[in-house]
Amino acid sequence: LSGSEDQVISSSPTIGVFDSGFGGLTVLRALVARAPQARYAFIGDTARLPYGSKSSRTIARYAAQSARFLVEEQGADYLVIACNTASALALDAIKEAVPSSVSVIGVIEPGAEAAHRASKTKDVLVIATDATVQSHAYAAACRARGLRAFEKACPLLVPLVEEGWNNHPVTTEVLRIYFEELVNQASSQGLKPDTLVLGCTHYPLLRPLIEQIIASDIKIIDSAESTADKLVCYLSHDLGAPPEPTIDAPSIRCYATDSVEKFERLGSRFLGRPTGKVELVDLGG
């Protein structure tokens, strides 16, 4: 854990959370549930989303700007990259953009680690956006742990969540179609999966429906939860003790790089509480 020995971390550290949009608020929600005493600054680079269609060089440049904003202007001691695309393509660039004393956590490695712990057959399924699947970042992280991963892009799920159809017959039907294809394709390749990774920050809102549809012997791994678990592990290492939950209202400030309307309108569903006023920031470029 870089820098942890030569730096005193406040017992109420600041955790910077970054996403290209507001889906990463599900990660922030999981963080706040585990470490409510920390201060949180969340930035959604809404001016430049979606990252999925952009080149890795462009994504690295954008993500580094947001990372510097969180560290230099918000005083973040930890950075959580709550964006699958940026975690897949820009984690090293983000680490280089901030002082080595700042711990940087992406969402992909913790998801793969949790899948490794959960799976007995060592065959796992991953659902994600088109961009995340094309990066094959989950497959690589799984392979590094001796897992075989079968990835499937589910591009309709994000718009269904954003339409608010989290518990809607159409969404049930779309999930049923996607899972039928997923299971058939995986088994045609000889896999016997017992674990499903939710590889997109929007998908935790569909977990109740997914649990109804997927076979009951398949364990569900939520990357948002796994990432928050890892951050808590870092915190307890650096602070010498697990964070002590308090009952006060948590300190959360949200920023966006363009139009905040959709962020404020939909964000509370992802965060599980009101986002408060979302402040507009200009990162240049």
Add this chain to the structure above:
Amino acid sequence: LSGSEDQVISSSPTIGVFDSGFGGLTVLRALVARAPQARYAFIGDTARLPYGSKSSRTIARYAAQSARFLVEEQGADYLVIACNTASALALDAIKEAVPSSVSVIGVIEPGAEAAHRASKTKDVLVIATDATVQSHAYAAACRARGLRAFEKACPLLVPLVEEGWNNHPVTTEVLRIYFEELVNQASSQGLKPDTLVLGCTHYPLLRPLIEQIIASDIKIIDSAESTADKLVCYLSHDLGAPPEPTIDAPSIRCYATDSVEKFERLGSRFLGRPTGKVELVDLGG
């Protein structure tokens, strides 16, 4: 028609077509069907889509860059803004960014004009993306012609088209739900609509399904078709005769500002023929 008298337009003029993505290829398709002898240059500003979440100042800046690329580097005599958001928010900025000899046509005014010609009750329905509905550009263009317009955002339709589910039971069900809400909401406001405007460049691909679902006495206006009709009207004015269709393969060059993979993969469905190699261009900023 600015500049038409003091400028000689080649009998094979160059028509620049601009969109934030590749949906505007449905407009290009309608143009090519009507004026196959023209040369076409299409640019999709895929590095910076979607425009819908961005401020009008930012959109105007981006759109002006694409417009200048089409005029200065591709020699466009006409510009078609095949993007509802840019047509709604940046048409004046685009006109200012190019010489006054270049005619600039957006998609909204032609759609509203066609609705005005088609509607007897003078009440029309408009379906579009969230961003277009929030701009109320169709409502304003309709009101200017004495029409009452009821607009509805249908955010799932673009992802359904991009998933390739143009003729799928889920899409039928989503359309059924949207149209039920649309008709109920419009009639609760006392409207008696007889015309439906497809206010998004993706929607022409859903026209066969929409025709099955919507009441048979409602006329469907496709903004792409209306915009192409208007361009042909300009061409025949400037050339002194309607363009003469040829049977040769049309001259079409496509450009994008970032990752061309999705453009090449999905674009041919929108264009109705292969897009050919999509060239990457850097507009800066």
